[in-house]
Amino acid sequence: MTFQYTHNLVSDLPTPRKQVLLLTCMDLRLLDNTVAFMNEYNLANRYDQLAFAGASLGVMHCSSPPYEEGSKGRRSSWKDVFFHHLDVAINDLQRNIKDIFIMEHRDCGAYEQFHPTHNFAYGDDQAEQALEEMHHREQAFAFADEIAEFGQRQLREAEKALKKGKDHHDPWEAERRVRAWRGLRSHCFLMDLRGEVKHLCR
Template identity: 35%
Template sequence: MSTFEYPEVGTYKLPKKNVLVISCIDLRLTDNLLNFLHFDNLTNRYDHFALAGTSLCTTIETNRKHFIPKMLSDNGNFEHWRKTLFDHLELARTLHDIRDVYIVEHADCGAYKAFLTEKKLKEDEKKCHKEFAVSLAKEIHEKEYTAFKEGEEDAYYNINVHCFFIDLRGNVSYLESLHKADRPIKKKEIS
């Protein structure tokens, strides 16, 4: 039986709490994604949000020039995709104390082919996915989230975000992390 290639141990800090996983809907890689999450000791420790193109359509406002114009005209407003994702992040955080997000992009993504210009698609595939994944990762990470737990009502923290790319054989490569301390809860400034 073959084994999959995954990022080396120590490449990023493994989550100590629960995780929200953001992936594409692609049916070819469902089992491969689960294998990777099990490898990272996340079995039954993650909420899963799937949308076509993973990060792609949540970042349109900051990356419009890379999208085929006709995909953005008429009914091409994808703001509700982004809003739905962030609503679910907030819900997952409330229910399960999410402190890390995994953004798992993948090779040969149909949504990328449908939405992006020829020029953009000619770029290195992994580099292209990294650009959109990091764009979403920044938006998630740079926000300050209020803690819910008793005694932490007046504290806030940042969510760690780890970006990956999975190929059609199920191998996973690391793209980037936006990570502060393990538990960077800070007291709010008294105004």
């Protein structure tokens, strides 16, 4: 028996023309639903995916201890890891990423554990669901702002390098980096446990 996953397309979201970087939670319950959502936007094989517990919440607030047990080395911020991946994807792997999708989801265990002001389970009544959505909005929008700032810094550095002629041995690469970082956009979403997706707009 084959299961068909369907979604209502988000009407106010134009289909991305280029590649996408997708940030999701690591929750295994919504893997197939997430793939189906991306496929409906003709993004099959056109996106890279990073999964962190809590999606934007995890990236904004969590870090990992040093790999070596007992080591006193610096903890690794998940935010640093995310931006390093984005940098590598665009600068080194030359992914043509123009849109970043931040996919939050309801009943997220990471929000129950790590949210700075609400680290326990949300209820099922309307007020609790509204509070849950508000928290996802806050975290997703805050991280989208950081992505915008990071993209602008990368663009300024690329433009500065081009003007100074640092990449004079490869002017095409310098120009490519300027074009690559121009026009980076983030879109925030909230998926429920049935796989239905809401576009979170400011």
